[in-house]
Amino acid sequence: MTSIVIPRPEGYARPRSALLDWLTTVDHKKLGILYLYSTMFFFGVGGILALLVRTQLAVADNSFVGNDAYNQIFTMHASAMLFLFIIPVWAGFGNYVVPLQIGAADMAFPRINALSFWLVPPAGILMFSGFLVDGGAAQAGWTAYSPLARGLGPGMDLWIIAVILLGVSSTIGAANFMVTMFRLRAPGMTMFRMPIFCWTMLVTSVLQLLATPVLASALAMLYIDRNFGGAFFDPNGGGNAILWQNIFWFYSHPAVYIMILPGMGIISEVLPVFSRKPLFGYKAFVFATMGIGGLGFSVWAHHMFTTGAVLKPWFGFMTFMIGVPTGVKMFNWLGTMWRGSISFEAPMLFALGFLSMFLIGGINGTFSAAVPVDFALHDTYFVVAHIHYVLFGGSVFAVFAGLYYWFPKIWGRRLNEKLGQAQFWLMFIGFNLAFFPMHLLGLDGMPRRIATYSNESGWEALNMASTVGAFLIATSMIPFIVAVIAAFMRPKDQPNDPWNANTLEWWTTSPPPVHNFDDLPEVHSERPLFDARQSGAGH
Amino acid sequence: MAVTGMRRHVRRSLLLLTVALFALASIGVASAQVGTPKPITDEAKKIEDLWIFTLLIAAVVFVAVEGALIYALIRFRKRNDELPVQTHGSTVLEFVWTGIPVLIVIALFTYSFIVLRDVENTAAAEDMTIEVQGFQYQWQFTYQLNDLGVNADPAASGEISVIGTAAEEPTLVIPIDEPIEFRLLSNDVIHSFYIRDFLYKLDVVPGRDNRFVITARETGDYFGQCAELCGLNHALMRFKLKVVTRDEFDLWVAEQTGGNGESAVRRAD
């Protein structure tokens, strides 16, 4: 086994103050870490808002936060979780991991990369500063339906501007990822030898590049309606009250795949490593990812079945169909573990949490594809259950799988295994307790987005269970935070490849040097490190 | 040492997983008891049938996939350091597990399409139209006196109008066994007219004239609520639904109009 020596680029070693270095860095690894820090921060903020929501809903006829504050709280909960946590957290993982996995020294456009990141924190601050202005923060839900959103206070404008900034960040980030993967792959790494996580980032980037600008156009229209007397969404001026929904969901359905595909990529890295087998059906997996991306543009109106303004059979059918490529992935994951040699370290536990819970989220989404059933379920807690089974049971479990998996690479230390197991079980149980009852509440007719419900409704017991679950999830963060602090107090002791993994990021040191690689193994398959181990090469 | 330690650890994890899933399943079973909606219209009954069909298929898919997952975790857990056989995939299997879901999808779609057509079929002569006006933050139900179904007097003029207030939920009264058309109107923002036991909701959209027709089959007291976030007091846009016999309905009409067929606008009480 030979290896390729890389000429080291000049100009990397610029000694500066540490703070200045973090503020001005264009190194994809540092930017990745900054992304991870800030998005995890917003996860905490969004989570605390969720706890307020759950406290308000714990008992009937509660006035703990009040109607006005409630609408702001759940709107900002979802906005933080989606726009400031889950979408940019994938940019964080992608930033750190993609260049390493393809054997590159950095992203294609490091400076644009820095710009992508530095748009995120100001946007977050802008969005949350709504709490300080007259009338409070945005309060039309994360979907900002108009005409409602046309008439709300200035917090809504801050929200619009913040989401536009975040949109710019992810659009230019998407172009950056695409060029990076098209152009900077290591010798021998054909597209079909690219690690699956990279593929999912690639398809995600395509979705971001094409869908996010459409959201920007909708936001621009809303801004014009609100501030320049526009009539886009005003039927009295010849506008259309459903237009917002059409354009918003044209973006936001593809966006839900933006929120899950990289998570699926992480799972597809973790499962093979801890099953000691290659990913089953690599190519089928790639095509399924593309299929989901493509179909994702043809189902948006399944959020609008009850508007009476969309072609229901078509959108119902396409929505059902999207289960097919997702099923292919599910079965390939099972195929990967089948006849494997499975061990249960923390990253694997979270990956398994993903498999078992995302399955539920996918299936309960399919109920809504049966249009008449959606007439009953739409805008009830059944949909809230769906949201959290896919986004928490799916995406958040994948985030933690990724954190436990790449922590040794990124920080050179390993998170304590026992604490990881504790976190997983607390989270898994708390999660189901918090969100499973929501299915039943939805069936029982509890609408979403209500600040309170009456005593006669009979919804109290299940709501209380859900609230207890939410606080259990919050508790599960304690072992995680302890594990992180404990890890940082230890020296960096991790070898290049603590997991016996397959992909190039594990070839270099943990953490990698500024220039990433001193040399690279030859790439003959999608598992260059496995090949290297088999042929006895390595460090 | 590592191996046995690991084994114990694996067994404990699997045990926990099984317990968790079992707990989940029992919540599911328990749920059959708590207030699931009672389909009180022809349309709702069809939707419920579709719901049950979907639930059955979902249960089969869930048990099959989750079962395979748990089986794999137990059966193929790490026992030694030997490298398992490195299988890369199987084209046959890929076709099988693409094909079977496609068939399921076609079945689900076909059935849901049939139900959709039935539910939205408004061809039946609708005897009465009730105008539902959603506003921030309540409802107004308006009946035309010359359009009150079988016993209506086409020459009658005037209307009955029931308006909800923040303090009082309005009551929507409808007769049993007659097709009734709801006409949904809004002048401010989007609301959604939702009655749980209809298993149905339709948005109330400014600038649109949304309508639907149902035939109620069970008398009784039910409830409804706005299901589209419409602002500050969205949570309080609740109303009551009373399905009554024709006689009771006529009586109610007489009460509202003072028996003289004059227009009557009443606030909810």
Place this chain on the structure above:
Amino acid sequence: MAAHGIATQHKQGLSNGMLGFILFLASEVMFFGGLFAAYFIARADATEWPPENMLTAEQIARGVKLEVEFALPFIATILLVLSSVTIQFGVLAIRRGDRTALIRWLMVTIVLGLVFLTAQMYDYSQLHFRAGDTVYGTTFYTLTGFHGAHVAGGVIFMGVMLARSMAGQFSAASHEAVEACSFYWHFVDVVWIALFTVLYIVK
């Protein structure tokens, strides 16, 4: 600064920068796609277009008239199409290594762009409706406004190219930014042709 060495083997055809720029333009296309979609939906909804029947008494009293002039925008359109040709001459010139010609053609194109913007401003000042006057006014000013902003952006882009070529940059071998600038300008031009067609021609 970006990965040299490892990257080289994939270099064929477009450079990385150019590829990135084309992807950026694709996202711009989607942005305008959203605006156009809004326009078409508004038009499809309307019982008449322009929707005179939607005017309120107040608007009628204010003298709002929902109609656009054809002549001036038509001339502006011809100038903008012409400017696509002139910038292309500039690109062809620098491909031959003729920087002086590039400078000349950039100047011509910038002037054409500025004339277009001036014409648009003048046109705005002559119209008898505002952005708030029915969805007709809203779509008209939003679409032409965002396009105008892109024209302005293009003029600035060309200004930078002009300054750089006057400072002696760009040669037959290295003039990527100029190519990107011309792509952008052609894009702005194509969007305008679409806009002109739907706003001024299709009745």
